[in-house]
Amino acid sequence: MADVGERLVQQLMKRKLRYAVHIMRGSSGPLLQLSLEGKIKGKRGQGRPRRNWMDDVKEWSGSTSYGDTKRKAENREEWS
Known part of the structure:
Protein backbone atom coordinates (compact mmCIF):
# COMPACT_ATOMS: atom_id res chain seq x y z
CA MET A 1 0.00 0.00 0.00
CA LYS A 16 3.33 19.98 -10.91
CA LEU A 17 6.83 20.45 -12.32
CA ARG A 18 5.57 20.04 -15.89
CA TYR A 19 2.87 22.67 -15.31
CA ALA A 20 5.37 25.05 -13.70
CA VAL A 21 7.64 24.78 -16.75
CA HIS A 22 4.64 25.46 -19.00
CA ILE A 23 3.91 28.67 -17.08
CA MET A 24 7.56 29.79 -16.85
CA ARG A 25 8.02 29.47 -20.59
CA GLY A 26 5.10 31.86 -21.06
CA SER A 27 2.88 29.37 -22.88
CA SER A 28 -0.19 30.29 -20.80
CA GLY A 29 0.03 34.04 -21.05
CA PRO A 30 1.50 36.80 -18.94
CA LEU A 31 -0.98 36.81 -16.02
CA LEU A 32 -0.08 33.33 -14.78
CA GLN A 33 3.60 34.10 -15.17
CA LEU A 34 3.23 37.32 -13.15
CA SER A 35 1.37 35.52 -10.37
CA LEU A 36 4.00 32.77 -10.25
CA GLU A 37 6.78 35.36 -10.00
CA GLY A 38 4.89 37.15 -7.21
CA LYS A 39 4.71 40.47 -9.03
CA ILE A 40 1.02 41.11 -8.38
CA LYS A 41 0.62 44.06 -6.03
CA GLY A 42 -1.21 43.80 -2.75
CA LYS A 43 -0.76 43.53 0.99
CA ARG A 44 0.89 40.58 2.68
CA GLY A 45 -0.46 39.08 5.85
CA GLN A 46 1.32 39.16 9.20
CA GLY A 47 3.40 36.31 10.52
CA ARG A 48 5.62 33.71 8.94
CA PRO A 49 5.34 33.59 5.14
CA ARG A 50 3.42 30.55 3.97
CA ARG A 51 5.12 27.97 1.81
CA ASN A 52 4.02 28.76 -1.70
CA TRP A 53 3.65 26.72 -4.85
CA MET A 54 6.98 27.84 -6.28
CA ASP A 55 8.89 26.73 -3.17
CA ASP A 56 8.09 23.10 -4.05
CA VAL A 57 9.12 23.57 -7.67
CA LYS A 58 12.45 25.15 -6.66
CA GLU A 59 13.14 22.37 -4.17
CA TRP A 60 12.29 19.52 -6.57
CA SER A 61 14.29 21.00 -9.43
CA GLY A 62 17.33 21.53 -7.21
CA SER A 63 17.32 25.29 -7.76
CA THR A 64 17.97 28.00 -5.21
CA SER A 65 16.10 30.85 -6.87
CA TYR A 66 13.23 31.53 -9.24
CA GLY A 67 15.65 32.81 -11.89
CA ASP A 68 17.67 29.60 -11.79
CA THR A 69 14.49 27.51 -12.03
CA LYS A 70 13.26 29.59 -14.98
CA ARG A 71 16.61 29.23 -16.77
CA LYS A 72 16.45 25.46 -16.33
CA ALA A 73 12.84 25.39 -17.56
CA GLU A 74 13.73 27.23 -20.76
CA ASN A 75 16.39 24.62 -21.56
CA ARG A 76 14.31 21.52 -22.32
CA GLU A 77 17.31 19.18 -22.31
CA GLU A 78 18.50 20.32 -18.88
CA TRP A 79 15.01 20.06 -17.38
CA SER A 80 14.29 16.51 -18.55
Missing part, protein backbone atom coordinates in the same frame (compact mmCIF):
# COMPACT_ATOMS: atom_id res chain seq x y z
CA ALA A 2 2.90 2.36 0.73
CA ASP A 3 4.16 1.76 -2.80
CA VAL A 4 0.89 3.11 -4.23
CA GLY A 5 1.16 6.25 -2.10
CA GLU A 6 4.76 6.80 -3.14
CA ARG A 7 3.90 6.40 -6.82
CA LEU A 8 1.03 8.86 -6.40
CA VAL A 9 3.33 11.46 -4.81
CA GLN A 10 5.90 10.96 -7.59
CA GLN A 11 3.19 11.41 -10.25
CA LEU A 12 1.90 14.58 -8.56
CA MET A 13 5.44 16.00 -8.37
CA LYS A 14 6.00 15.24 -12.04
CA ARG A 15 2.75 16.93 -13.10
Whole structure:
Protein backbone atom coordinates (compact mmCIF):
# COMPACT_ATOMS: atom_id res chain seq x y z
CA MET A 1 0.00 0.00 0.00
CA ALA A 2 2.90 2.36 0.73
CA ASP A 3 4.16 1.76 -2.80
CA VAL A 4 0.89 3.11 -4.23
CA GLY A 5 1.16 6.25 -2.10
CA GLU A 6 4.76 6.80 -3.14
CA ARG A 7 3.90 6.40 -6.82
CA LEU A 8 1.03 8.86 -6.40
CA VAL A 9 3.33 11.46 -4.81
CA GLN A 10 5.90 10.96 -7.59
CA GLN A 11 3.19 11.41 -10.25
CA LEU A 12 1.90 14.58 -8.56
CA MET A 13 5.44 16.00 -8.37
CA LYS A 14 6.00 15.24 -12.04
CA ARG A 15 2.75 16.93 -13.10
CA LYS A 16 3.33 19.98 -10.91
CA LEU A 17 6.83 20.45 -12.32
CA ARG A 18 5.57 20.04 -15.89
CA TYR A 19 2.87 22.67 -15.31
CA ALA A 20 5.37 25.05 -13.70
CA VAL A 21 7.64 24.78 -16.75
CA HIS A 22 4.64 25.46 -19.00
CA ILE A 23 3.91 28.67 -17.08
CA MET A 24 7.56 29.79 -16.85
CA ARG A 25 8.02 29.47 -20.59
CA GLY A 26 5.10 31.86 -21.06
CA SER A 27 2.88 29.37 -22.88
CA SER A 28 -0.19 30.29 -20.80
CA GLY A 29 0.03 34.04 -21.05
CA PRO A 30 1.50 36.80 -18.94
CA LEU A 31 -0.98 36.81 -16.02
CA LEU A 32 -0.08 33.33 -14.78
CA GLN A 33 3.60 34.10 -15.17
CA LEU A 34 3.23 37.32 -13.15
CA SER A 35 1.37 35.52 -10.37
CA LEU A 36 4.00 32.77 -10.25
CA GLU A 37 6.78 35.36 -10.00
CA GLY A 38 4.89 37.15 -7.21
CA LYS A 39 4.71 40.47 -9.03
CA ILE A 40 1.02 41.11 -8.38
CA LYS A 41 0.62 44.06 -6.03
CA GLY A 42 -1.21 43.80 -2.75
CA LYS A 43 -0.76 43.53 0.99
CA ARG A 44 0.89 40.58 2.68
CA GLY A 45 -0.46 39.08 5.85
CA GLN A 46 1.32 39.16 9.20
CA GLY A 47 3.40 36.31 10.52
CA ARG A 48 5.62 33.71 8.94
CA PRO A 49 5.34 33.59 5.14
CA ARG A 50 3.42 30.55 3.97
CA ARG A 51 5.12 27.97 1.81
CA ASN A 52 4.02 28.76 -1.70
CA TRP A 53 3.65 26.72 -4.85
CA MET A 54 6.98 27.84 -6.28
CA ASP A 55 8.89 26.73 -3.17
CA ASP A 56 8.09 23.10 -4.05
CA VAL A 57 9.12 23.57 -7.67
CA LYS A 58 12.45 25.15 -6.66
CA GLU A 59 13.14 22.37 -4.17
CA TRP A 60 12.29 19.52 -6.57
CA SER A 61 14.29 21.00 -9.43
CA GLY A 62 17.33 21.53 -7.21
CA SER A 63 17.32 25.29 -7.76
CA THR A 64 17.97 28.00 -5.21
CA SER A 65 16.10 30.85 -6.87
CA TYR A 66 13.23 31.53 -9.24
CA GLY A 67 15.65 32.81 -11.89
CA ASP A 68 17.67 29.60 -11.79
CA THR A 69 14.49 27.51 -12.03
CA LYS A 70 13.26 29.59 -14.98
CA ARG A 71 16.61 29.23 -16.77
CA LYS A 72 16.45 25.46 -16.33
CA ALA A 73 12.84 25.39 -17.56
CA GLU A 74 13.73 27.23 -20.76
CA ASN A 75 16.39 24.62 -21.56
CA ARG A 76 14.31 21.52 -22.32
CA GLU A 77 17.31 19.18 -22.31
CA GLU A 78 18.50 20.32 -18.88
CA TRP A 79 15.01 20.06 -17.38
CA SER A 80 14.29 16.51 -18.55
